[in-house]
Amino acid sequence: MRKTLIAGNWKMHGSLESVEALVNGIKSQLDDNWQSDVLVCPPYIYLDRTIQMAQGSKLAVGGQNLSEQEQGAFTGEVSGDMLSDLGATYVLVGHSERRSLYGESSQLVADKYAKALEKGLKPVLCVGETLEERENGSTMKVVKSQIDAVLDFYQDKEQGLEHLGQGVIAYEPVWAIGTGVTATPEQAQEVHAAIRDYLAEINQDVADKVQILYGGSMKSANAEQLLAQKDIDGGLIGGASLKADEFIAICKIAG
Numbered sequence: 001m002r003k004t005l006i007a008g009n010w011k012m013h014g015s016l017e018s019v020e021a022l023v024n025g026i027k028s029q030l031d032d033n034w035q036s037d038v039l040v041c042p043p044y045i046y047l048d049r050t051i052q053m054a055q056g057s058k059l060a061v062g063g064q065n066l067s068e069q070e071q072g073a074f075t076g077e078v079s080g081d082m083l084s085d086l087g088a089t090y091v092l093v094g095h096s097e098r099r100s101l102y103g104e105s106s107q108l109v110a111d112k113y114a115k116a117l118e119k120g121l122k123p124v125l126c127v128g129e130t131l132e133e134r135e136n137g138s139t140m141k142v143v144k145s146q147i148d149a150v151l152d153f154y155q156d157k158e159q160g161l162e163h164l165g166q167g168v169i170a171y172e173p174v175w176a177i178g179t180g181v182t183a184t185p186e187q188a189q190e191v192h193a194a195i196r197d198y199l200a201e202i203n204q205d206v207a208d209k210v211q212i213l214y215g216g217s218m219k220s221a222n223a224e225q226l227l228a229q230k231d232i233d234g235g236l237i238g239g240a241s242l243k244a245d246e247f248i249a250i251c252k253i254a255g
């Protein structure tokens with residue numbers, strides 16, 4: 001039985017005041033008895049405050065990105081050690097905004113993925129196709145190549161999958177991100193199942209265990225149907241994670 005994870009990606013939103021209000025709002029409604037894990041990923045600058053505020057609750061805190069480098073003259077970058085040092089436990093890697101707006105290649109994303117694991121962080125590998133890629137029938141080709149980059153980082157696919165199994169996968173179709181157009185539960189389930197099948201070709205056991213989240217305009221109004229799908233193990237939520245009541249409503253649906 002896979003555990004559910006509800007994760008909020010706050011992207012580049014908020015102020016110290018709004019972040020404190022959001023964390024307080026989430027914390028006051030969190031129920032320790034929920035079966036699902038709950039994670040928020042604030043902007044770097046608010047990580048420390050969020051982690052301090054989350055202490056003693058079941059709210060986990062993660063970064064939105066990390067450097068593939070160890071340390072050194074890399075202006076503007078934040079290392080895995082720094083995230084761990086603060087008490088972050090997860091980190092997003094390869095979000096489509098990082099890939100498309102900041103030119104992160106799948107190879108770079110794989111380097112970041114490996115660095116996160118090396119530093120004891122749980123990486124959330126984001127994958128997903130653009131509208132054009134969906135329309136020309138290459139959804140799985142794109143998603144597989146994004147996954148392959150991580151698998152190929154390691155000695156062989158078996159070892160690669162062992163490492164992939166230590167993280168989380170988030171399927172985020174680019175056309176559904178921030179657009180209000182959610183993938184239908186059937187469309188999402190189809191890709192989630194295809195990802196799991198693809199991994200099962202290497203090792204069934206790991207494939208059965210790996211959490212695959214859905215992201216892209218998920219909100220309380222559509223979460224129930226999406227989360228009811230067999231291979232959808234949670235959500236990676238952008239806009240709807242910026243309002244405590246809405247985020248909590250999704251957490252409650254996830255149980």
Ligand SMILES: O=C(CO)COP(=O)(O)O
Nearest residue numbers: 009177178216217238239
């Ligand atoms: O990109 C996302 C989460 O990482 C999804 O964003 P939205 O929920 O705003 O579509």
